[in-house]
Amino acid sequence: MGIKSFQGRRAEPEKAASTPMCVKDYMTTDLVTFRKHQTVIEVMEQLMHHKISGACVVDEDYNLQGVISEGDCIKHISDSRYYNLPMDDNLVEKRMTCDAITIDAEMNVLEAAKKFIEHRFRRFPIVSNGKLVGQLSQSDVLRAALALKGQSWGS
Template sequence: MGIKSFQGKRAAPEKPQHVPMLVKDYMSTNLVTFMEHENIMDVAEKLIANKISGGCVVDENHKLIGLISEGDCMKQISDSRYYNMPMDDATVKKRMTCNVETIDGNMNIMDAAKLFIEKRFRRFPIVEYGKLVGQLSQSDVLRAASRLKANDWHP
């Protein structure tokens, strides 16, 4: 007669379920946005007040038309001081980046992280049906990564 175990039958170890981590789950939706007619100095003040480095430029229908950053504002201020030009007509339209690269809200957050590294961008707008719905920043990606288990990169 053989030795019997009193532990009972062992269940197979559970495989962790892979739950996709999507951009739309981590993007910011309460955005500070700008209009192209705004003065650069007003934009700079909003950036400082909201502790952000840039933001999306939208039209009256909330359609994305560009991005404006601290660097864009600094360039305008520097040029105005250097060339002794007034700042009254220094608008977002004259300094914003117009060819904006966007990402899909259904993209995996780790694929977005790779894009941040490749493109060296600080933010990616997310557009649905032509309208701005959110923005993903590098800190949003870091927040998502902090929820991952270091060993298997699954939530």
Template sequence: MGIKSFMGKRAAPEKPTETRISVRDYMTENLVTFREHENIMDVMEKLIKHGISGGCIVNEKMELLGMISEGDCMKEISDSRYYNMPMSDLTVGKRMVKNVQTIDGNMNVLEAARKFTEMKFRRFPILEDGKLIGQISQRDVLRAAIKLRSHTWAH
């Protein structure tokens, strides 16, 4: 005589709902952008006003021309004081970083985290068909990790 179990049939474990994990799902789309001809002082004011540490420089077709950061502005302040040059005639185009690293919107957001740590950048622009469609920051990746943890990672 065998031992009988009094446990009922166990339900199959629930599959977690599929969580979207591409960079595109976590990028910021409503960006503060700048133009090449803007004065560096105006850019600094916008950075402070919007509480951001940098942004993309685009043309009228939303094609990416470069990036400007607080650090770039700090360098300008330092150089202007050192060389006794007025900042009032300095444009973003003269200080922006032109060789910009972008990130694929379809990349897994966890892969993006690795790219952030390897390259030491604070943000990456995302292009589609040559046009700026968004930007992902370190903070966006942190938000994604928190959201993903609640769906997929062991607590």
């Protein structure tokens, strides 16, 4: 007596959505931005007001200059206290991260998810020809994943 398999014929796996899930379709384009000459206090006020954890720093032509985050502001608070310096005396250009890592608007959102794991960032600026065009956050990736619900995770 041989062992019989009662497993039925398997259906072919469904392909993912026919159009790729590009970063540009999920990125935020209505952004809070800062300029290098603003104070860190102004940044803290705006981060709290907009309930965000960081934002891009741009010039007057919207070229990306860097990013500034809550962590950068907390470092400023700590340094001000440690060195007994005035809190409102520091500019964004002294606290921002200048070498911001960006991602391409045409990148698949699921590939972008790997970048969040690799770099442990909360957001990535999206730049086209040097100009800031959007930002992709971790919650944007989650929104894209929910849109795929019930489909294959393939690209």
